[in-house]
Amino acid sequence: MTKGYIMFVLHAHLPYVRHADEFLSLEELWLYEAINECYLPLLTALNQLARDNVPACLSMSLTASLMTQLDDSHVKAKFLSHLDQSIRLAESEWVRNRDGATRDTVEFYLERWKRHRKEYQEMDGDLVGAFHHHQAAGRLEILASAATHAFLPLMASPQGVKAQIQVGVDEYQRRLGQSPRGFWLPECAFTPGLDYTLSAAGIEYVILETHGVAHACPRPRYGTLAPIQTPGGIACFARDAESSKQVWSAEEGYPGDADYRDFYRDIGFELDPDYLRSFVGNDRVFTGLKYHRITHRTSEHKELYRPQVAHQRATEHAGNFVFNRAKQAEWFGAMMDRPPLLVCPYDAELFGHWWFEGPCWLEEVMRQLSGHPHLATVNAPQYLSLHPENQISQPHLSSWGYQGYSEVWLEGANDWIYRHLHQGEKRMARLINRFARPSELQKRALRQAMRELLLAQSSDWPFIMKTGTFPDYAHKRVRRHLCNFNVLYQELMRHRIRESTLQEMERHAPVFGEVTLEPYRLESL
Amino acid sequence: MESFAWLALLALLFALVFIYFILRQGRQREIVVHPEVDFELGQEIEPRLHHHLLREEDEAWLPRTYGEDQITLMVRDPHCLYAYWEFDATSLGEDHPSSLHLRLLKHDGRICQDFPVCDRVGSWYFHQVTPASRFVVTLGARGPDRAYRELLRSLPVMTPPEGPSSIVNGHYISALWDEGNLPSSPVRWQGGRP
Incomplete structure (x- = not known):
């Protein structure tokens, strides 16, 4: 029962x-x-x-x-390339550790990643x-x-x-x-x-x-x-x-x-940068190769x-x-x-x-x-x-x-975004209701404006600003999408759409296909 | 008769020049094209004084103001509200206020908080507000006579309650859901800890 x-x-x-x-x-x-x-x-x-x-x-x-x-086919190809690079690093690590205590763990990762690559290719990504x-x-x-x-x-x-x-x-x-x-x-x-x-x-x-x-x-x-x-x-x-x-x-x-x-004990932050450079480039990044267990949360000493x-x-x-x-x-x-x-x-x-x-x-x-x-x-x-x-x-x-409420997404580190995001909503409504019968080019510009505004609205950006993990990136993304949106708004309002600019924006954010514009129409409420 | 026609013509010319300057002033206030990004920018009336200033590179991308008088109130939690506003005081003309005031009111009109603000473009957190209540915020001016003149008003917002509702209907298992009086569960964590 x-x-x-x-x-x-x-x-x-x-x-x-x-x-x-x-x-x-x-x-x-x-x-x-x-x-x-x-x-x-x-x-x-x-x-x-x-x-x-x-x-x-x-x-x-x-x-x-x-x-x-x-x-996204571009993402799929880049993921496979990244996985191949990770496998090459694991192979190099196997050689480096073949007589060491971590050999079995390296083999575990190597076998796992090769299996992932096979599965991913079989499902065509x-x-x-x-x-x-x-x-x-x-x-x-x-x-x-x-x-x-x-x-x-x-x-x-x-x-x-x-x-x-x-x-x-x-x-x-x-x-x-x-x-x-x-x-x-x-x-x-x-x-x-x-x-x-x-x-x-x-x-x-x-x-x-x-x-x-x-x-x-x-x-x-x-x-x-x-x-x-x-x-x-x-x-x-x-x-x-x-x-x-x-x-x-x-x-x-x-x-x-x-x-x-242990998530944080990654060889990407522990081994010689010269050795890692040919696999991960110049930056210190997580490689996924982690050889230690948590052992004790407050101790630096970690067992294998x-x-x-x-x-x-x-x-x-x-x-x-x-x-x-x-x-x-x-x-x-x-x-x-x-x-x-x-x-x-x-x-x-x-x-x-x-x-x-x-x-x-x-x-x-x-x-x-x-x-x-x-x-x-x-x-x-x-x-x-x-x-x-x-x-x-x-x-x-x-x-x-x-x-339990909105504090993370509305505080000193991120509250500046709201006056711009809210204005974006107003402008989007203004655009949609002004262009009741847009030309093909205007329609493309309207759709891209919608995409840029949607991308600026992601809760991830104020969250990252608050936590301070990658605040510059979050600032940049909000600014870039709102700036693109404002450029399109201006061009649409002045009937001066520059197709080359529009194409470049579409290339960088090809999201949501023929995204609907209907929600911003007044009669749709 | 001829002098009357001349007078009328002069009056018309004067009116046209006047309208031209009014329109020009309005347009200058509304649209400034940034040399690099070519989109609508409002004018910064005075520097913002808050700790969360837009950084230098932000200024190249986003307008400081939008040329629209407005005030918005947002709910952060049961005890905190956030307001931001933009107000062009020059529109008051001769009636220029001696000070701007931000006023938080309960929905019934009762004043909760009232204090002067320096910024015509700014933001503010209202702390210690009452949960489960409806609020509006207004931006107003006090003239030499100290009378408060409302300039902007936000839409109303409602703070959430901070505890379970006192309203119950039907059958209700009260033992379970009085917060702070939650029966201790028989469950004890049994996993291994380092």
Whole structure:
């Protein structure tokens, strides 16, 4: 008898970091690291579950900016070239360490990367198609998201919000050939009114941070253990705080275990730059070759990494996770007239990239849950078909960022962007409504203006400005996209479009195909 | 009759010159084409005094102002709001104010915070505001008579509540969801720690 449900949601997103030129930028490495360390291992886990007929049930969001990059032939070619370079470095490392203690670990990486290259070539680099294959088989529920992951509560206009949602939905339909039922709110950020726009776009459900549901009005009868229905007609599922903590927490979470791979001890920062130069260039970068385990979080001394031991640890942690969820379901289920639902949303990039053993852990959790007597995995549509009636309640502003609201994306380091972004929304509306019947060239300029504005709105830029990791890059990107937008605005208003400039912008940001302009039309509201 | 025609012609000429200068002034204020990037730029009226100034290279890319009088209020969290504004004081003409004032009001008109600001283009964080309340912000001027004259008004915003709602309906499992009174879960973390 089912005493509780678990819903896993992985949120896959990267900002648009594709560079049109041949050289490899440092920011593009984020994407290639994510493909090699996260998306391919997650696909491997799904393939293995499918091969063994394990009835896995996962949910995953793929943002439009990520899908457009994964589907880009230029990106695919550059990723393969990057992977080849990594393999050459691993081969060189094998020679260097052939009599050393790290030889087995180098062999482990070498074998893994060669397998990734083979799998990637076999699927013709079509990662989105590979995920879609699991969706078609019922193992994976894919959610759409906002076009460029904008923090929707901080946008100025209903048109701007509608454009982010509609372009995200359109891209989903274009690349997956079906309409999304779920929508990943960037940063889980919700504000009243969003539900009406989402509902109009055909969306049925979203995921909110714990207090997004717990603080809704009237007070949700089942707290965060069942979804609520907003007045706008969207089901809101709440993140389960306890299961999140076990995976997310830097202090208490599984990824901090002594036997797991240490992310920061990378040979890219340890070996002689002259030796590394022919493989990675002049910059100090992560190479993916990491030979040590965490050992102790606060100590500089690190023991060597042992992949088999780490794998065993991940299996134990999977058992612990399932055990704890069963206890949770038993405890809360006794107070409810339906089985409690535990929603476990995580950033997909945590799995494999930051937490190297994460995909292995997830696969093992799925295996253990498949034969569990009291727990069952569900996705949101399955849950809603089992329990279609849910309490109507109005959530308020919330997000999963620090302190639970907008503070990360609106503070001293990044607040300067909003007057420009908001003005961009006004100008976009002005343009669209001025050019009711644009010529072909005007239409191209309008579409590129839309693309540039969408790219400037990504929540990643204010986040990076706040965290201070690559603030110059984030500043540059916001400025560049807004500048391009302003140039196009000016040229359109003066009826003086320079095609060469437009072509150059299109070459640098060929996103979202024939992107819709409709959301900014006044009559579309 | 002839002198009347001359007078009318002179008046017409005067009116045309006047209109020309008004339009020219408006256009100068509204559009300045940057030599490098050739897009609309507003004029910087006076330097911003905040710590989060746009950096030097930013100035080459983005307008400092947009030539539109406006004020916007945004919600950061249950206790904090953020406002930014742009106001061209020269439009007041002879009525030039002695000082600009920022005023935060509850939706019922009650004044919560009121203080002078120097910048005609600026921003401000309002801390210690009340959760679950509706606010608007206005920018106004105080003349020599100290009377407050509203110049700009934002759209209203609503701060979120900081705790669970006191409104309940239907059956409700109260033991679960009183924050701070959450029953301790039987779950204990059992994984190995270093």
